[in-house]
Amino acid sequence: MTDKQSFVPKTFAVIGAGPVGCIVSAFLAKGGHEVVLCDVVPDLLEPATKRGIIIEGAENMTQTVSHTCTSIDALPGYNPDVIFVTVKANALPLIASAIEGFHNKGLYVVSWQNGIDTELVLANSLGREAVMRAVVNYGCGLAGPAHVKIPFHHPPHYIQELNPESAGAARGIAQALTDCGLTTRHTDNIIAMVWRKGVLNACMNPVCAVTGLTMSQAMNDPIIFNIVDALVKECVKVARANEILLGWEYYPNAIEYMRNAGNHKPSMLMDIENGRRTEIDYINGKFVEYGRRSGIETPYNITLQSLVKGLESRL
Numbered sequence: 001m002t003d004k005q006s007f008v009p010k011t012f013a014v015i016g017a018g019p020v021g022c023i024v025s026a027f028l029a030k031g032g033h034e035v036v037l038c039d040v041v042p043d044l045l046e047p048a049t050k051r052g053i054i055i056e057g058a059e060n061m062t063q064t065v066s067h068t069c070t071s072i073d074a075l076p077g078y079n080p081d082v083i084f085v086t087v088k089a090n091a092l093p094l095i096a097s098a099i100e101g102f103h104n105k106g107l108y109v110v111s112w113q114n115g116i117d118t119e120l121v122l123a124n125s126l127g128r129e130a131v132m133r134a135v136v137n138y139g140c141g142l143a144g145p146a147h148v149k150i151p152f153h154h155p156p157h158y159i160q161e162l163n164p165e166s167a168g169a170a171r172g173i174a175q176a177l178t179d180c181g182l183t184t185r186h187t188d189n190i191i192a193m194v195w196r197k198g199v200l201n202a203c204m205n206p207v208c209a210v211t212g213l214t215m216s217q218a219m220n221d222p223i224i225f226n227i228v229d230a231l232v233k234e235c236v237k238v239a240r241a242n243e244i245l246l247g248w249e250y251y252p253n254a255i256e257y258m259r260n261a262g263n264h265k266p267s268m269l270m271d272i273e274n275g276r277r278t279e280i281d282y283i284n285g286k287f288v289e290y291g292r293r294s295g296i297e298t299p300y301n302i303t304l305q306s307l308v309k310g311l312e313s314r315l
């Protein structure tokens, strides 16, 4: 491996031109990096190299990227130093095996996603040395192709390598993102951070997906709030039983975060509205799985997972 303490990535690939991928792409390109944005839906990509990606809300910019492509198989042609994976977690096994087709030593792959254990799916195919896990702290949605609304942005974002050998590379990626305005910190505690975000997703995403409510509507409805509250408590129990340290102040902070998210539609609600499968198995499904392993009952998570699966069965 090269000297990873001085890893300075220059060329980035971003897989997924949804709102999350568009934001990373636009920031990296604004910072002067070569960026290739990849999505299976050509219409989503069209404006990215011409008009530019528009971001509006907590951040505001219009920024073109260097290239786009509609297949992961085309990515080696751009020789990326780092690939950001910004697709829904349920697409990961396919993505991992597509990257495996051309992956070589020194190419890093970042799971810039929600969900518990997403990094392990990538590492199963690519090896732990290549994979980084991130926690993303913004909320966003597409207003149109390459047109993103970002109602809230709470930097920093966090990143950590899976193999300590790659710590320098993870620091280099964090620095590149920070220099572009997407402030990202290297951490030694990513699993706890993933779970902290995972609890918020387990509460908001399925509840809003099932009810059609935005985050603030759900939090302000006393009946729905009771379900959210029970979910937070159940998820915290599962985390504790699995020795994941969420922190002393976790419960009030989580409630405050959800209350302050405004009229954001969580990504799972957008999936249901757009007739797409969701990442429920990597969110509530993981609390059910880890609950079973540690003898904690998870009736709220099981119910929400089943209801979302019921909605998916109509697709």
Ligand SMILES: NC(=O)C1=CN([C@@H]2O[C@H](COP(=O)(O)OP(=O)(O)OC[C@H]3O[C@@H](n4cnc5c(N)ncnc54)[C@H](OP(=O)(O)O)[C@@H]3O)[C@@H](O)[C@H]2O)C=CC1
Binding pocket: 015, 016, 017, 018, 019, 020, 021, 038, 039, 040, 041, 044, 070, 071, 072, 086, 087, 088, 089, 091, 094, 095, 112, 113, 114, 115, 136, 137, 138, 139, 140, 141, 266, 267, 276, 279
């Ligand atoms: N939206 C939000 O506010 C936030 C989302 N996140 C997380 O970030 C991740 C991405 O979210 P988001 O941007 O909303 O996701 P989207 O589903 O909106 O965007 C992902 C895009 O990737 C495409 N895609 C799927 N498979 C492939 C493939 N094999 N090759 C190329 N493109 C592919 C999808 O196409 P298709 O739809 O046809 O499958 C879709 O256009 C998720 O894990 C989400 O939970 C994190 C923080 C906030």
Ligand SMILES: CC(C)(CO)C(=O)C(=O)O
Binding pocket: 114, 138, 139, 140, 200, 201, 204, 205, 264, 265, 266, 267, 268
């Ligand atoms: C709801 C939110 C913004 C954070 O909980 C999110 O991560 C999502 O929409 O998937």
